[in-house]
Amino acid sequence: MTTSQSIQWRIPLRFGFYAGIASLCFSAIGLVELFGQRALITGVITMGQVLIFTATIGLAYITARDNAEGQRGVALLYGSLTGVISGIPSALLILLASAVNLRPFLPNVSPALIEILTFNLSPTAGSLAFLVAMTAAGLIAAAFSLLPSKVQRPIFNGLLWTLIIGLFSEILSSRLRDFFGSGFTKLIFAGKALHPLVAAILFVLVIGITALLDARKQTTPEQTEDVSASRKSRLRWLTFAVGAIFLIILPQLLGSYLSEVMNNVGLFILMGLGLNIVVGFAGLLDLGYVAFYAIGAYSMAVMTSQGPLGLGLPFWIALPFCVLFAALAGIILGVPVLRMRGDYLAIVTLGFGEIIRILVLSDLFKPILGGAQGILRIPKPEIFGISLVRPEHFYYVILAGVLLAWFVSWRLSEARLGRQWLAMQEDEDVAEAMGIRLVTTKLLAFSFGAGFSGLAGALLASKLTSIFPHSFKLEISINVLVLIIIGGLGSLPGVVVGALILVGLPELLREFAEYRLLMYGALLVVMMLAKPEGFWPSTIMKRELHIDDDPEILSAKAGD
Amino acid sequence: MTDNHAIMTSKSVTKTFGGLVAVSNFDFEVPEHSIVSIIGPNGAGKTTFFNCVTGFYAIDQGEILFDGKSIIGKSPDQIAQLHIARTYQNIRLFANMTAIENILLGMEPDLHSHWYGAILNTSGTRDEEKHAVEEARRLLKYMGLVGSGDLLARNLPYGDQRRLEIARALANQPRILLLDEPTAGMNPNESAETMRLIQRIRDDLGITILLIEHDMRVVMGISERVTVLDYGAKIAEGTTKEIQSNPQVIEAYLGRGAATGLETTSSDS
Numbered sequence: 001m002t003t004s005q006s007i008q009w010r011i012p013l014r015f016g017f018y019a020g021i022a023s024l025c026f027s028a029i030g031l032v033e034l035f036g037q038r039a040l041i042t043g044v045i046t047m048g049q050v051l052i053f054t055a056t057i058g059l060a061y062i063t064a065r066d067n068a069e070g071q072r073g074v075a076l077l078y079g080s081l082t083g084v085i086s087g088i089p090s091a092l093l094i095l096l097a098s099a100v101n102l103r104p105f106l107p108n109v110s111p112a113l114i115e116i117l118t119f120n121l122s123p124t125a126g127s128l129a130f131l132v133a134m135t136a137a138g139l140i141a142a143a144f145s146l147l148p149s150k151v152q153r154p155i156f157n158g159l160l161w162t163l164i165i166g167l168f169s170e171i172l173s174s175r176l177r178d179f180f181g182s183g184f185t186k187l188i189f190a191g192k193a194l195h196p197l198v199a200a201i202l203f204v205l206v207i208g209i210t211a212l213l214d215a216r217k218q219t220t221p222e223q224t225e226d227v228s229a230s231r232k233s234r235l236r237w238l239t240f241a242v243g244a245i246f247l248i249i250l251p252q253l254l255g256s257y258l259s260e261v262m263n264n265v266g267l268f269i270l271m272g273l274g275l276n277i278v279v280g281f282a283g284l285l286d287l288g289y290v291a292f293y294a295i296g297a298y299s300m301a302v303m304t305s306q307g308p309l310g311l312g313l314p315f316w317i318a319l320p321f322c323v324l325f326a327a328l329a330g331i332i333l334g335v336p337v338l339r340m341r342g343d344y345l346a347i348v349t350l351g352f353g354e355i356i357r358i359l360v361l362s363d364l365f366k367p368i369l370g371g372a373q374g375i376l377r378i379p380k381p382e383i384f385g386i387s388l389v390r391p392e393h394f395y396y397v398i399l400a401g402v403l404l405a406w407f408v409s410w411r412l413s414e415a416r417l418g419r420q421w422l423a424m425q426e427d428e429d430v431a432e433a434m435g436i437r438l439v440t441t442k443l444l445a446f447s448f449g450a451g452f453s454g455l456a457g458a459l460l461a462s463k464l465t466s467i468f469p470h471s472f473k474l475e476i477s478i479n480v481l482v483l484i485i486i487g488g489l490g491s492l493p494g495v496v497v498g499a500l501i502l503v504g505l506p507e508l509l510r511e512f513a514e515y516r517l518l519m520y521g522a523l524l525v526v527m528m529l530a531k532p533e534g535f536w537p538s539t540i541m542k543r544e545l546h547i548d549d550d551p552e553i554l555s556a557k558a559g560d
Numbered sequence: 561m562t563d564n565h566a567i568m569t570s571k572s573v574t575k576t577f578g579g580l581v582a583v584s585n586f587d588f589e590v591p592e593h594s595i596v597s598i599i600g601p602n603g604a605g606k607t608t609f610f611n612c613v614t615g616f617y618a619i620d621q622g623e624i625l626f627d628g629k630s631i632i633g634k635s636p637d638q639i640a641q642l643h644i645a646r647t648y649q650n651i652r653l654f655a656n657m658t659a660i661e662n663i664l665l666g667m668e669p670d671l672h673s674h675w676y677g678a679i680l681n682t683s684g685t686r687d688e689e690k691h692a693v694e695e696a697r698r699l700l701k702y703m704g705l706v707g708s709g710d711l712l713a714r715n716l717p718y719g720d721q722r723r724l725e726i727a728r729a730l731a732n733q734p735r736i737l738l739l740d741e742p743t744a745g746m747n748p749n750e751s752a753e754t755m756r757l758i759q760r761i762r763d764d765l766g767i768t769i770l771l772i773e774h775d776m777r778v779v780m781g782i783s784e785r786v787t788v789l790d791y792g793a794k795i796a797e798g799t800t801k802e803i804q805s806n807p808q809v810i811e812a813y814l815g816r817g818a819a820t821g822l823e824t825t826s827s828d829s
Contacts, residue, residue: 408679415678415685416664416671419657423665426654433614435640435668435732444675 011067012078015059016085016138022055023134024089027117029518030108034511036116039193040166047167048116056086056134057141064142072146079142080135087134090117091127098123154210158203165202166194171508175255247399251392260391261507263463266398267456268503271480272487272495273405274452279481280490280538281418282445283425285346287477288353291333292326292450294360294472296457299325301375301467302368309370315381319458326454327447334446338439341428353477360469374468378461398459405452409492412448421445422490479503482520486527488534497535566625567592567736567768568613573622575605575612575792582608584792586622590736590770595762597771597779599803600789601813606772607649609789610738614646615639627735641669645734647725649741649772655714659705659724662713663696666731696731703727703757719750723757730761736768737761743778755782776813780804788812 026032036048060082068075093109094117096102102109118126119133144152165172173189188198251259271293278286303311303318337348360369369375380387381397388394412418420441423431432438461467479502487498502520506512512519527534570588574581583605590596598606611617613624615636624631626642634642645666654662664671671692677685700709703723708716713724722742729737739758743751759782762769773779779786779800786803788796790812796803803809 411679411681412675415675416673416689417675417678419661419664420668422657422661423654426656427652429616429636430648430652430654431665432636433616433640433646434665434728435637436665437637 007074007077008067009081012060012063012081013085015063016056016082019055019059019082019086020089023052023086024093026051026055027090027093027113028106028108029515030113031515032116033108033110033113036112038167038509038511039191040163040169041196041199042190042193044196044199045166046116050163052090052117053134053137056083056137059086060138060141061145065145068142068145075142075146076139079145080139083135083138083141084131086138087131090134091130094118094123094127094130150211150214153214154207157210158205158207161206162194162199162203166199168508169193171258175253175258178255251395254392256391259395261504263391263395263398264507265499265504266395266402267460267463268480268483268499269402269496270398270405270456270459271453271476272484272499273402273409273492274449274456275480276449276484276490276492276495277409277412277421277452278445278449280484281413281421281425282442283421284442284445285342286349286446286449287346287474287481288333288349288351288356289449289453289480290472290474290476291353291356292329292453293457293460293476294356294469295329295450296322296326296454297461297467297472298360298369298375298457299454300458300461301378304462305375305378307375307377309368309375310377315379315462319455322458323451323455326457327451329454330446330448330450331443333450334443338442350474350477353474357469357472360472372469374466375461376466378465378467380465381462394463398463401455401459405455406492408448413490413492417441417444479520482524486523486534488537491534491536491538494534494536494538501535565592566590567627568770569625570609570613571623571625573609573612573624574620575608575617576620581792583612583619583789586789586792586794588787588794590768591785592768593762593766594784595758595769595771595782597773597783597786598789599773599776599779599786602774604774604789604812605792606774606789607740608792610646610740610772613639613738614644637668640732643669643733643735644738645729645732645736646738647722647729647740647742649744651721651725653713653721653725653728656712658710659700659713659716659727660693660696660709662724662728663699663731664692666728667692667695667733669732699727699731702730718745722746722754726757726761730765730767734767736770738770738772740772741774742771743773743775751778752781755779758782776803776809 032048032051034048035051036046038047039045040047040050060079063082064075064079068078093102094114097109097114114123114126117130119129120126121129144155147155169189170192173185173192176188177185188195190196194202250262254262271289274292275286275289278284278289299322300315300318302309303313303321304315306312333349333352337345340348359365361371363371365371380389380394382388386393388397420431420436423434423436424438424441428438431441460471464471483498483502484495485498486501487494487496501523506516506519566589568590570586573583573586573588575583586605586609588598598609600606608617612619613631615631615634615638619632626644631639631642631644654665657665671688673685673688697709700706703726705720705723705727708720708724713721716724726737726739726742729739742758743754746754755778758769758771761767771779771783776786781800783800786796786798786800787794788803788806788809795808795812796806798806
């Protein structure tokens, strides 16, 4: 065996270095200490520790999997080498912090952090222990990469789900207490995190379920041929019904606080669906998207407010007008930018977003829109005389809006207009030469996007009962854009996933708040490198195979 | 075939870019149902002329008539509505869309469903889409692309991409089809096959074909008439035989010295 020749030292060294820097950064910016307070499994592991080891485990796994070429010894060597190297930066930090006071330069390198990193040992012993721990992490990751994927998947899922449930213990335990009382909750959660025994049971359970599902998936390919169309459609209806029931009872399960979080997520889904039409389908980069949100919100405020500035109209009469006004604004913005592409379009729309906010703040519109004082006393919607005051109830209004926007997006994306948008996104000149009227097609994209955003704004105004210009900053446009990119441009489920990750998650992890923008940036960079198509990319429609099951076609497909 | 009336006429068309005259005083006629070629060395202004016809460029002087009516000042989408379709020298498919979607986009001039019809899923919209997909599948079959319909255009082999681009142009149900170097990047066998395909399209569907080539051998077999452009100006016109022995053409292609050499050899025989 020519092992000595085939070992490439550079790869584990490089990856170890990356992992070490990542782990050092997590420590130095204070994330590790902050998350050190959030236990996942009581007495076993905290989120801070997960953060220290994640990069090492991930990169050691990749190094061992991609470069060992099936040689076990080499894989383990690569893994442990990556581990050692990745431990060095933080070990040096520990030693340095014990020798000099680093806090003037790195305020987050606190005694508490050093305690976490050294496992409460002295600096020298602690830094050695840290190196050993990192090496072990790398070694375990490499060993894991040697397992057959049939074994890897269940274990990975088991770990992931146990950690995720551990991460949300606080919120889960409070919900469980409401339903089953504190006695039952105490069985599962010890303190603020998962009980170690429950964590173990959960781990085994998820492994079992994943293995079972995988085994079933292996046997199904032969069966799918036999499954009749009626059974398939029945299965679809069943999924649909379960989904519908879930969405209907969701606020009851979530309670007041989480329903409010869901409502915020819902508004961002609504905006995301709108911007997805403009950017994801039509390929028109719009950075001033918040303008239409503001227009929707202010339309609702002026039309329904019971204060001196309002007309006092009922919510349901005002709502369609809000959408209409926003859509018209979309067209008005669209006309001057029809001939613009790419960067120029982005800059002009960015300006438009700011203009709207500044106009609202201006003295000119102060008598109508209230300037910086905003508009107050906007009523909540009423259904059959019941005012939807509680977030659990308002949830349904937002749900209806999201479902409507989803339905419209879905229908359009599968129709002629959706095809025109995609063509325009790919090659505007050729699209025009196909006979597509660019003006109409672009303006339709702008007005649909703006309309959805206006709907979201109108709902926001009614939800908050008062609105102010500073709620409509550029940051919202950026957030919506980032969420559709992370979810997957052009993908409807992607918008939901993106909104849950970017809007829902930070609400649940309050410690996160300070690091929100940092995380957005990091997430975007990692996504663009590792999964540029997004978490839930859109799929291609299979038109030819839908109609015909010519054997000739099938064999040609198989060859692809 | 020259007795057919001209479906397209170009009258002293001139197009300049700054100081550069890309096409100058170009007079040209395409008889209906014929296969006509424009040949010329690289940079002779052939593609510029196509871009003028299809509305990509506004011409500086002259007139282009289609079916007796001027098409000057029309935008590319209006040109497509007149059933003038084209392909591109460097393939310009919608690379991230499927082959069927590409063909469906070619049908745009004949599709009329609206966005509200799509949202309400009206029977009119559904029928139109269904017929369009059937027609697209028919075109796939005609072009020998059965089975590739759901593949992304960028995943198709080079030759299939060329054929898909022609299929997309045919979906327009063109009265005249403008092909811009359809054999670029092909070996002699593939070129010959493509030329047979082009002839078949004319014979089966009765579509007038205007072909651009810089390699004159490719078009000699099938063209009824050939026009030669050099530095934007027409230097010769006629049947393939006349063009092949025209000294000016040989000079344009091979340089003056070669032309005199060839002239003497041809006059010898």
